[in-house]
Amino acid sequence: MKALRRLKAKLIGLLSQTRRVQAAQEFDEEMKSHLAMHVEDNIRSGMSPEQAHREAILKLGGIEVTRQARREGATVVALESLWQDIRFAMRQMKKNPGFAFTAILILSLGICANVAIFSFVDAVLIKPLPYQDPTRLVGLFESTPLGSQLHLSYLDYLDWKRLNKVFASVEAYDNNSSLLNTPTGEIPTNGAIVSDGFFRTLGIAPVLGRDFHSAEDLASAPRTVILSYAAWQSRYGGRPDALGQVVTLDGTPNVIIGVLPRDFYFAPVGPAEFWKTLHLSSNSDRGDHGLLAIGRLKDGVSLETAQADMSSIAQQLAKQYPDADGGRGATLVALTDVIVGNLRPILLLLLSGAALLLLIACVNVSSLLLVRTESRRREIAVRGALGASRARLIRQFVTEGLALVAAGSLIGVTAAYWTMQLLTRLIPTNMMANMPYLHQLGLNKHLFLFTAAIALLAALLFSLTPIVRLSLTNLRDGLTEGGRGTAGTIWRRLGANLVVVELCTAMVLLVGAGLLGKSFYRLMHTDIGLQPDHLVGLRLQATRSGYANIGQVAAMAKQVTQEVGRLPGVQSVAISQGLPVGDGYGNGTTFEVIGRPGHEENNAANTKTVSAGYFRTIQARLLRGRYFTEEEDSSKPLVMIVNQSFARKYFPNEDPLGKQIRFDASEPPIKIVGVTDDIKEGPLDAEAHPELYIPFDQDPHYAFYVIARTSQEPQALLTTLSETIHQIAPAVLISDGVTMVDRINQSQASYLHRSSAWLVGGFAALAFLLGVVGLYGVVAYSVSQRTREIGVRMALGAQRASVYQLILKEAGFLVAAGVILGLICSLAATRLMGKLLFAVSAWDIPTLTAVALTLGTSAMLASYLPARRAASVNPTEALRAE
Amino acid sequence: MSDKTDVWQGTLALMVLKTIETMGPLHGYGIARRIEQTSGDVLSLNYGTLYPALLKLEQEGAIQSEWGVSDNNRKAKFYSLTRSGRKQLEKEARNWQQTTAILARFLASTGEQT
Numbered sequence: 004m005k006a007l008r009r010l011k012a013k014l015i016g017l018l019s020q021t022r023r024v025q026a027a028q029e030f031d032e033e034m035k036s037h038l039a040m041h042v043e044d045n046i047r048s049g050m051s052p053e054q055a056h057r058e059a060i061l062k063l064g065g066i067e068v069t070r071q072a073r074r075e076g077a078t079v080v081a082l083e084s085l086w087q088d089i090r091f092a093m094r095q096m097k098k099n100p101g102f103a104f105t106a107i108l109i110l111s112l113g114i115c116a117n118v119a120i121f122s123f124v125d126a127v128l129i130k131p132l133p134y135q136d137p138t139r140l141v142g143l144f145e146s147t148p149l150g151s152q153l154h155l156s157y158l159d160y161l162d163w164k165r166l167n168k169v170f171a172s173v174e175a176y177d178n179n180s181s182l183l184n185t186p187t188g189e190i191p192t193n194g195a196i197v198s199d200g201f202f203r204t205l206g207i208a209p210v211l212g213r214d215f216h217s218a219e220d221l222a223s224a225p226r227t228v229i230l231s232y233a234a235w236q237s238r239y240g241g242r243p244d245a246l247g248q249v250v251t252l253d254g255t256p257n258v259i260i261g262v263l264p265r266d267f268y269f270a271p272v273g274p275a276e277f278w279k280t281l282h283l284s285s286n287s288d289r290g291d292h293g294l295l296a297i298g299r300l301k302d303g304v305s306l307e308t309a310q311a312d313m314s315s316i317a318q319q320l321a322k323q324y325p326d327a328d329g330g331r332g333a334t335l336v337a338l339t340d341v342i343v344g345n346l347r348p349i350l351l352l353l354l355s356g357a358a359l360l361l362l363i364a365c366v367n368v369s370s371l372l373l374v375r376t377e378s379r380r381r382e383i384a385v386r387g388a389l390g391a392s393r394a395r396l397i398r399q400f401v402t403e404g405l406a407l408v409a410a411g412s413l414i415g416v417t418a419a420y421w422t423m424q425l426l427t428r429l430i431p432t433n434m435m436a437n438m439p440y441l442h443q444l445g446l447n448k449h450l451f452l453f454t455a456a457i458a459l460l461a462a463l464l465f466s467l468t469p470i471v472r473l474s475l476t477n478l479r480d481g482l483t484e485g486g487r488g489t490a491g492t493i494w495r496r497l498g499a500n501l502v503v504v505e506l507c508t509a510m511v512l513l514v515g516a517g518l519l520g521k522s523f524y525r526l527m528h529t530d531i532g533l534q535p536d537h538l539v540g541l542r543l544q545a546t547r548s549g550y551a552n553i554g555q556v557a558a559m560a561k562q563v564t565q566e567v568g569r570l571p572g573v574q575s576v577a578i579s580q581g582l583p584v585g586d587g588y589g590n591g592t593t594f595e596v597i598g599r600p601g602h603e604e605n606n607a608a609n610t611k612t613v614s615a616g617y618f619r620t621i622q623a624r625l626l627r628g629r630y631f632t633e634e635e636d637s638s639k640p641l642v643m644i645v646n647q648s649f650a651r652k653y654f655p656n657e658d659p660l661g662k663q664i665r666f667d668a669s670e671p672p673i674k675i676v677g678v679t680d681d682i683k684e685g686p687l688d689a690e691a692h693p694e695l696y697i698p699f700d701q702d703p704h705y706a707f708y709v710i711a712r713t714s715q716e717p718q719a720l721l722t723t724l725s726e727t728i729h730q731i732a733p734a735v736l737i738s739d740g741v742t743m744v745d746r747i748n749q750s751q752a753s754y755l756h757r758s759s760a761w762l763v764g765g766f767a768a769l770a771f772l773l774g775v776v777g778l779y780g781v782v783a784y785s786v787s788q789r790t791r792e793i794g795v796r797m798a799l800g801a802q803r804a805s806v807y808q809l810i811l812k813e814a815g816f817l818v819a820a821g822v823i824l825g826l827i828c829s830l831a832a833t834r835l836m837g838k839l840l841f842a843v844s845a846w847d848i849p850t851l852t853a854v855a856l857t858l859g860t861s862a863m864l865a866s867y868l869p870a871r872r873a874a875s876v877n878p879t880e881a882l883r884a885e
Numbered sequence: 886m887s888d889k890t891d892v893w894q895g896t897l898a899l900m901v902l903k904t905i906e907t908m909g910p911l912h913g914y915g916i917a918r919r920i921e922q923t924s925g926d927v928l929s930l931n932y933g934t935l936y937p938a939l940l941k942l943e944q945e946g947a948i949q950s951e952w953g954v955s956d957n958n959r960k961a962k963f964y965s966l967t968r969s970g971r972k973q974l975e976k977e978a979r980n981w982q983q984t985t986a987i988l989a990r991f992l993a994s995t996g997e998q999t
Contacts, residue, residue: 036961037914064933072937
């Protein structure tokens, strides 16, 4: 602080000094030329050179006097007095370092929180997506009873594209991880498949090479691929001759035709490196839903109009293809909402929390300023008496306010920069990869504008506070020693109001934090239908080069299960298509119940293929029937297990056991043999969906997970596990090893809940502290002002208890007002939070009560300290004091 | 010199502006001489007071300065009128004329009554 001040002083001094010196030199020259001309004229009129010179100087009125006159005539004076004000403000801060430190600390905390949170809001919600005219882009999905944002089938996509009248273009995409052939073997890479006009619709052109031609996405077209900039840099060293090279993905050669711009990203497919075309044939299965789509609205078409058009197309298709499209609708969502929609409520919540914290910080600093104004009454009065105008005094306060805010903002923004770095580092890497827009996080123009706006408001508040205070009183009052007059009372009222505002704000933040904390606790302790401790999962992907047919994969899976089961500590092993608790759902399917008349268009469930040991390994609860057996493979009758939600929804008053189901008329019926309790297969905070499980051996996949339960430390098992599997099956790619507990903790749902609970909790804790300290300050000040009154009361026979009562009553009134007001505001505020809460209602009485009690008790405790001081006043001393 | 009048506060700026307007770009000494001449040598101008006035006008943006060469081949700082200076001159001249006219009428009428 001191060094900074010295540096600043030096800089300003240096600047103005050089300018001043320059101007002075120039003026001297001007004088010289003036005198020379005058002397010349005088000589011409007949004076002696000496006389001419004297006369000229005389007429000028003296050189030094003229210099002086010029200096004073300049506006420099106003600037200099401003500089005086600033120096005075600095001196004031230095003289009272405790005040300056506290005020700047509180302020920079508030600013730091706001700027850091705002940087996320800016990166996610304010910056437009990096595409041409991004507001006209829309995400297209199919809806079924299972959900509203589901994949399309290729044929539906083609029909949507052909039949709609509202889109300039509709393009399909999906993420597509594939195995890349490298000299050292196959490695998994992220990629995407898109339709030919995908990049043109986004308005993105490759920086190198060309875009896909139209019709290049047909099955008959030669296979081509466009690289992401990152892939071009890392895999081809950024060499232009990468174009035309052949890259083998999943065993198929593709020619590289282009490179995407460096800043390009498309969050729904994650960090995709290889962008291929769809290459789907028009005789594919209409029921095979594997694509997502985007569209660019035609000019003048609104989202609502487009939605109406697409819904009618979906209805038409449902009539035309009842088997595949029955019960399917269309959902249109602005692309921005597709990409960042889930983050909006949480970010706005955090920003509101930060804003409340700033409010409380500003109020706190204001009341500090008030107290200081109070203690400076004498100084102000003296300055007034010595001729300082009210305006001049006010300017002094404004300067002091500005100095505070400037220091606070500077420190706040610096701290915010580090906070941003810290917060991004706390985001799990897998989540970060899907949020490429966060890479633009940093100090930018928006952020500085935002900081400037906050600083301006704060400066206004801090200047106004003393001004209001100053205009309330007669300046001369301050001169009379011990003069209390009305000033004290007025201040007490103003200060008291500020404290009520602080307590109310603190209450709102505490209730928010309480609800979020409780919601997070509930989320972490929600029944997920399995025992996550000592459970690990590992993803296996069989390569096509190693396993020519799916039967070999099934055999390999069986062998892996047996070998892993023999490892020390492993209690049970299973194979599953996916791990429980994901960020999304597995495969949705429609089905019909055999024996029920007509098309069951609304029958939909998620499917998952699992090995016989799955339910035992994760320790699910079997409700009815049986689990699969090891022997149930493709040679045995087809069976399935359903979850309780499924049973409840589709067999409300029947026994599902023994019932038969088929996916559509072309597929064989499958018998239900068991009902299990709901297992959380989707996001942690989502409702249980109808789920049906099929034996892995009856429908094996090339990619699957091995799940193992161990009696030992699970993290250690992961290493052994992948080593063992690699030995048995070298042609299998192993990835994504994770313990179940980590998976739950790192899932998006728990991350979002956890981070909001912690951040709002942090804000609330600070607000609580500031509120209680603020109350303490007000009560303590009030006591110090009333010492003589208390002395008189005691001298007249008041008991200590009644002195306590006097002070605590005043404090109690403030606390009650703050808490009651806070309760009302909380109820309004938490209703806006409803969506973010899990298994907790916004009107959670226990939380409200607990918060009100905590805040009330702490506040009363804080006012007890000054009350005790008041009660221990010695009446004789108090009376003599002034 | 007792028969000479002092320059009233505030009128100097107006005189400076008017002088520059009539004479075109001019240096400080020239302005001073010109003011004296125009007043028919009735005004006693302390040349030194001219420079703060010039500086103030320049800071207000009414005039601008530039180093140049005088008639006698001497380096001097020349002051010229800016657009806003021209406007200011017009306005102040009008005000001044109004004031003097009113004052003249006022003095004339009171003179008649007494």
